[in-house]
Amino acid sequence: MAARHRVKRASLSQLLLAWYRAGHRDLPWRSSRDPYRIWVSEIMLQQTRAQAVIPYYERFLARFPSVAALAAATEDEVLALWSGLGYYSRARNLRRAAQQIAAVGGFPRDYDAIRALPGIGDYTAAAIASIAFGLPHAVLDGNVLRVVARVENDASDIGSARTREKFRAIAQRWLDADDAGHFNQALMELGATVCLPRNPLCLVCPVNSCCRARQEGTQTQLPVKLRKTEPVKLSGVLLLVRQRDRVLLRQRAAAASRMAGFWDLPTPEELPAAKLGERIGEIRHTITHHHYTLEVREATAKLPREDGFAWFAIAQLAEIPFSTTARKALQLAGIVYKL
Numbered sequence: 001m002a003a004r005h006r007v008k009r010a011s012l013s014q015l016l017l018a019w020y021r022a023g024h025r026d027l028p029w030r031s032s033r034d035p036y037r038i039w040v041s042e043i044m045l046q047q048t049r050a051q052a053v054i055p056y057y058e059r060f061l062a063r064f065p066s067v068a069a070l071a072a073a074t075e076d077e078v079l080a081l082w083s084g085l086g087y088y089s090r091a092r093n094l095r096r097a098a099q100q101i102a103a104v105g106g107f108p109r110d111y112d113a114i115r116a117l118p119g120i121g122d123y124t125a126a127a128i129a130s131i132a133f134g135l136p137h138a139v140l141d142g143n144v145l146r147v148v149a150r151v152e153n154d155a156s157d158i159g160s161a162r163t164r165e166k167f168r169a170i171a172q173r174w175l176d177a178d179d180a181g182h183f184n185q186a187l188m189e190l191g192a193t194v195c196l197p198r199n200p201l202c203l204v205c206p207v208n209s210c211c212r213a214r215q216e217g218t219q220t221q222l223p224v225k226l227r228k229t230e231p232v233k234l235s236g237v238l239l240l241v242r243q244r245d246r247v248l249l250r251q252r253a254a255a256a257s258r259m260a261g262f263w264d265l266p267t268p269e270e271l272p273a274a275k276l277g278e279r280i281g282e283i284r285h286t287i288t289h290h291h292y293t294l295e296v297r298e299a300t301a302k303l304p305r306e307d308g309f310a311w312f313a314i315a316q317l318a319e320i321p322f323s324t325t326a327r328k329a330l331q332l333a334g335i336v337y338k339l
Contacts, residue, residue, distance in 0.1 A: 019206030020186035035132035071102035079321035093119025143191025149223035153212035274301035
């Protein structure tokens with residue numbers, strides 16, 4: 001068994017690295033070994049497609065080019081640049097971790113110290129450790145889980161912690177310790193561009209000779225995830241109250257369970273004195289398994305006396321933590337502002 005894995009590791013790692021070196025997506029964070037830039041990219045890439053991340057990544061680094069610059073920023077400044085990426089705890093943890101790094105005078109250079117930073121789990125620690133410092137730690141994300149399941153023809157439930165640990169050990173055996181950073185990037189690139197969730201491109205896969213699922217014809221049945229959360233469908237109304245070039249927004253409470261401190265369009269329940277006008281249209285928004293359908297309506301109202309409401313000029317919206325649903329609603333109404 002051990003000998004078979006040694007042969008597979010050598011064959012798979014060599015094929016994969018040769019394929020990656022011959023050509024891969026030109027992503028801006030791949031030209032750097034700076035742990036700060038790699039860290040920012042990996043946090044942004046969690047639950048988010050690479051092409052969607054690129055403009056946010058570039059704007060973020062232009063504003064915060066170093067750990068020190070990020071550590072010195074206010075939370076609102078960070079959230080304003082993160083607005084639209086979602087999963088905002090990532091941005092808050094990024095800032096907290098930057099403050100810790102700045103306090104000790106430099107980015108940690110070993111896996112355990114990186115893993116101990118706020119917002120960094122096993123995958124992100126392995127990615128930073130391998131890409132920035134060449135440390136031999138295999139990454140395990142959704143793309144890698146899919147590749148492992150197919151190469152091994154393993155129908156274990158990837159929603160299970162036991163399966164994830166087993167697959168992590170397999171990826172670690174495959175890892176080329178002499179080129180860990182490129183190997184990890186190649187493995188993730190394979191899952192993102194070739195070993196696709198549906199209709200995998202097996203004919204052009206560089207490791208198809210090693211893939212048991214392809215040999216058995218089971219590649220489209222893998223990976224297996226048994227634990228599925230039923231979607232929750234929610235509906236509501238957002239009010240667009242505007243005066244010339246200003247819109248009325250309300251701020252979510254600091255203790256809110258979702259998007260605390262963000263500015264959003266008010267609802268009829270939050271602005272009961274508003275007079276409803278024409279229906280603008282409807283937007284849809286998904287957060288994990290919650291599917292929102294939100295009607296957007298014109299309305300007129302005065303600034304409420306209670307805290308949490310404010311008028312904002314359209315040009316100011318890029319400077320505040322602004323919700324994605326509000327941004328979609330404004331776009332629906334033809335209101336455009338520059339990020």
